[in-house]
Every structure is written in structure tokens, then in C-alpha cells.
Amino acid sequence: MSILQIREQSTCRKCGAKPSKQGRPSADLFRSFYPTWTRAGELLIANSMPDRITRGCSFRLQGLWVRLVELLLEHWKMKLGFLAPLAISVLLLLPTSVYANDLDGLAGVWTGTGSMKPIDGPRERIRCRATYTVKKPHRSLDLALLCASDAYKLNLQANIEQNGDELSGNWFEREYRQGGKIVGKNNAGNxxxxxxxxxxxxxVSIQTKADRQAFSMDAPGAWVSKVSIDMNRTQK
Incomplete structure (x- = not known):
């Protein structure tokens, strides 16, 4: 059984769906295309667009993607000769990178501890809970950040839109009744x-790696001048 068949069966078991009859491009297609690329071709197909773009088990859509790849393989085999495997590799890797920078990876509930430095007092230990809710996949999300110490509370709400790697949005802090705009960039999840x-x-800096996140805010002269939090995702 090829790696493609194993991956498709695994995906089916997770959601209970039936795979499409069309399936994925066969190993024979890659062997006839360029022998030394058979293994690489299988790995690329097995780990490329369908699982990510459908985010589920829409085998009909996967089948359309597979057919597109097959047609391009046959076309580029004639037009590009030995350069075609490289072109196909780039094609298959592009869909993965399209969504690598989106905000959806933040979705869920995060909890942790850190510190907060009020402008008129000593640094305080705080406990925090952040909830990221995706509003439009790959485009926007809401953030609700609640932190508390023995003497202070931070209740920050924000909505963030993403266009490419550019971020924009609005924020509002409920305890001190302040708000404004957000501008920034999302670079590979940072x-x-x-x-x-x-x-x-x-x-503001939010650095995320898998289910761990470091949140920091530096606001000289503000009512809270520094916030630093380390959190773990507890719920997706």
C-alpha cells in the first residue's frame, strides 16, 4: 500500500467519510513522468493542499484538485521536459504557504501567568486567559484577553483583520475605558x-509555536506600561 493510500484511509477514518473514486494521482503517473521523483511526488501530494484547504473531508473538492494536478503533470511533461518536476513541486507547496501566515492557528482558549507593571506601582504577578475566535477563516478573528492580579485587572477586547501579512483592527480596554486602532504584521505566526x-x-508581540504562546505589551507612559505573559492552549 502506498503512502497516498495510507494517508487517504487515515483521513477517512477520522471523519467517517468515503474517499472519492478518483483518489489521488497514482505512483505510476509520477514514474512515467520522471522516475527519480516518484517518492518525492507521492510525499508532496500526500502532504499538500487537499487536507489544508478543505479543513475536513471534502473528497469531492480533493478530487478536483487531484484532477488539476494530473492535467498539469501531463501538460508540463510535454512542454517543460525535465524541468516539469520542479515546477510541480512549486505548485504543490504553494497552497501550504498561502495559509501558513493566517490567524486561524491562534484559535482557541489559552491560559497562563505573567507580570504586569502599572505606571504608579510595582510589578504584579497576573493570571491570564485569552480567547481567540475566528470570525472569517483566514481573514479575521476576535481576541478577548482577561488578566488579573491582587490589585489590578486588564480586560482587553480586539478584532483583527488580515490582508496578506498586513493586520488592522480595533481594540478596547473595558476597565479603564480606552480604545483605538491596531496595525501590524503577521510573519509566520509571529x-x-x-x-x-x-x-x-x-x-504588542504575540509569538506562537504549536500550543505555546508568549504575549507581551510595551506601553511607556500608559496606565500599564508593561505586560508579559506565557500561555498554553487549553482548548481549541
Whole structure:
């Protein structure tokens, strides 16, 4: 059994769906195309677009993608000769990179601890809970960040839109009744943004790796000048 068949059967068992009759491109297609690329071709197909773009088990859509790849393989075999395997590799890797930078990977509930430095007091230990809710897949999400210490509370709400790697949106802090705009970038899951309001400006960094996240905010002169939190995802 090929790696393609194993992967398709595994996907079917997870969702209970039946695979399409069309399936994925056969190993024979790659062997006739360029012998030394058979293994690489199977691996690329097995790990490329369908599972990511459907985010489920839409085998009909996967079948359409497979057919497109087959047609391009046959066309490029005639037009590009020995360069075709490289072209196909690029084609298959592109869909993965399209969504590598989106905000959907933040979705879920995160909890952790950190510190908060008020402008008029010592640094305080805080407990935090962040909830990221996807509004439009690959395009926008809402953030609700609640942190509390013995003396202070931070209740930050934000909605963030993404266009390419550019971020924009609005934020509002409920305890101190302040709000404003957000601008920034998302670079491979690492968010760097600037939040601005009538009386506050801050730099925010959100670095995420799998189910671990580091959140920091630096706002010189604001009512809370520094926030630093380490969190783990507890619910997706």
C-alpha cells in the first residue's frame, strides 16, 4: 500500500467519510513522468493542499484538485521536459504557504501567568486567559484577553483583520475605558502590532509555536506600561 493510500484511509477514518473514486494521482503517473521523483511526488501530494484547504473531508473538492494536478503533470511533461518536476513541486507547496501566515492557528482558549507593571506601582504577578475566535477563516478573528492580579485587572477586547501579512483592527480596554486602532504584521505566526488610542500607544508581540504562546505589551507612559505573559492552549 502506498503512502497516498495510507494517508487517504487515515483521513477517512477520522471523519467517517468515503474517499472519492478518483483518489489521488497514482505512483505510476509520477514514474512515467520522471522516475527519480516518484517518492518525492507521492510525499508532496500526500502532504499538500487537499487536507489544508478543505479543513475536513471534502473528497469531492480533493478530487478536483487531484484532477488539476494530473492535467498539469501531463501538460508540463510535454512542454517543460525535465524541468516539469520542479515546477510541480512549486505548485504543490504553494497552497501550504498561502495559509501558513493566517490567524486561524491562534484559535482557541489559552491560559497562563505573567507580570504586569502599572505606571504608579510595582510589578504584579497576573493570571491570564485569552480567547481567540475566528470570525472569517483566514481573514479575521476576535481576541478577548482577561488578566488579573491582587490589585489590578486588564480586560482587553480586539478584532483583527488580515490582508496578506498586513493586520488592522480595533481594540478596547473595558476597565479603564480606552480604545483605538491596531496595525501590524503577521510573519509566520509571529504577530507584531502597534495599538494606538487617544492617550496610549503600545507595541504588542504575540509569538506562537504549536500550543505555546508568549504575549507581551510595551506601553511607556500608559496606565500599564508593561505586560508579559506565557500561555498554553487549553482548548481549541
Amino acid at each position: 504577530v507584531e502590532a502597534r495599538i494606538e488610542g487617544n492617550t496610549v500607544a503600545a507595541l
